[in-house]
Amino acid sequence: MAKYVELVGKPGVGKTATYIKLKCSKSHLIFHKNFQKNPYSISGAINNKIQSLRKKFHLRSHLSTTPEELLARFLHDNHRLADNFWEIVLRDNDPLIKNHQFHLINYIRKIFEKIQLIKEDLSPGHFVVDEGLIHNYKYFLPNNSGENLDQQLTQLFHIMHLPQGIVFFHEDISKVGDRTLTRNKILEKDMNLSKTDLNLSREEEIMDLIKCIQVLKEKKVEVLWVESHEDIDYNVQKITEFINALD
Numbered sequence: 001m002a003k004y005v006e007l008v009g010k011p012g013v014g015k016t017a018t019y020i021k022l023k024c025s026k027s028h029l030i031f032h033k034n035f036q037k038n039p040y041s042i043s044g045a046i047n048n049k050i051q052s053l054r055k056k057f058h059l060r061s062h063l064s065t066t067p068e069e070l071l072a073r074f075l076h077d078n079h080r081l082a083d084n085f086w087e088i089v090l091r092d093n094d095p096l097i098k099n100h101q102f103h104l105i106n107y108i109r110k111i112f113e114k115i116q117l118i119k120e121d122l123s124p125g126h127f128v129v130d131e132g133l134i135h136n137y138k139y140f141l142p143n144n145s146g147e148n149l150d151q152q153l154t155q156l157f158h159i160m161h162l163p164q165g166i167v168f169f170h171e172d173i174s175k176v177g178d179r180t181l182t183r184n185k186i187l188e189k190d191m192n193l194s195k196t197d198l199n200l201s202r203e204e205e206i207m208d209l210i211k212c213i214q215v216l217k218e219k220k221v222e223v224l225w226v227e228s229h230e231d232i233d234y235n236v237q238k239i240t241e242f243i244n245a246l247d
Contacts, residue, residue, distance in 0.1 A: 002030070002121035005243050006132040008213070009169030010206060013228040014235070018169075019130040021236050029243060030127045065120075067113050074116040080159045081133075082112075084140045108139060115161060126164065126243050133160055137212055149208065153215040164246050165222040167239050168213050171206070172229070222246060 007015045023031050075082050085108060089101055111132055118127045133140070140160070141152050217223050224242040226235045 002118050002123045002125070002127055003164040003246070004115075004118045004127035004129050004132075005165040005167060005239075005246070006129045006134050006163045007167045007169065008131075008135045008209070009228070010171060010202065010209070013169035013171045014232065015130055015169055018226075018232055018235055018239070019128065021232055022128055022239065025236055025240065029240070030121075030123055030125045065117065070113040070116040070120075071109060073120075074112040077116075078112075078159070078161070081140055081156075084142045084156070087142055088139055104139075108136065111136065119161060126246060128243070129163070132163070134163065134166060134212070134216070138208075149211055150215060153212055154218075157215065157219055162216070162219060162221055165224065165243060166213060166216060167224045167226060167242070168209075169228050170225050 007019055009015050022029060089104065114129065115133060118129070121127070137153070137156065140156055213223055222242075224239065226238060
């Protein structure tokens with residue numbers, strides 16, 4: 001089973017830019033090769049897609065690395081995690097999720113396949129994952145109300161295949177709103193928010209993410225904090241040294 005490190009942080013903090021820079025660096029880190037863009041048909045109703053993904057798959061005697069087989073094995077081994085996700089996806093009271101169900105399912109599916117591929121890999125090094133299960137932890141909380149979040153996270157991480165390390169991209173909360181507006185990538189749920197309200201929304205999300213990181217540290221997951229305003233080459237060096245020092 002290969003080990004992996006996940007890059008975590010709010011949008012715009014430099015995760016993907018750092019990930020790309022890491023891939024270009026002369027290191028012994030391992031990077032996931034993308035599958036074809038969309039190996040699944042996009043025709044048919046979204047409910048049919050959900051039901052097809054939820055089926056119990058018959059596992060072959062050999063390990064195939066096709067996306068379909070990887071997804072099958074992940075769902076077989078992580079049915080509780082998948083059930084939590086379906087519960088959230090099928091909620092009727094969240095219009096944002098309801099309006100983007102297919103895109104969300106496709107996004108999470110790729111993460112499931114990626115994590116399963118890493119689990120089955122026998123490479124001695126560390127994979128680097130940009131946005132994995134931890135980054136998307138809120139899609140797997142059965143009660144995403146914010147109440148007793150520590151307890152919810154503890155229960156969630158008990159059933160989740162955790163990374164050996166987390167690289168957390170920290171951002172000055174006062175600058176999050178400016179960065180979001182500058183990138184012109186505002187989520188649908190934030191479109192009617194003022195700059196002040198946008199900052200408050202991001203602040204709450206960041207505090208929850210920090211709480212998530214704290215629970216992971218209690219689970220003995222190594223964590224590296226990097227500042228998003230630092231030079232990208234400096235952060236790449238720090239991350240490489242951090243990963244090389246992991247057991």
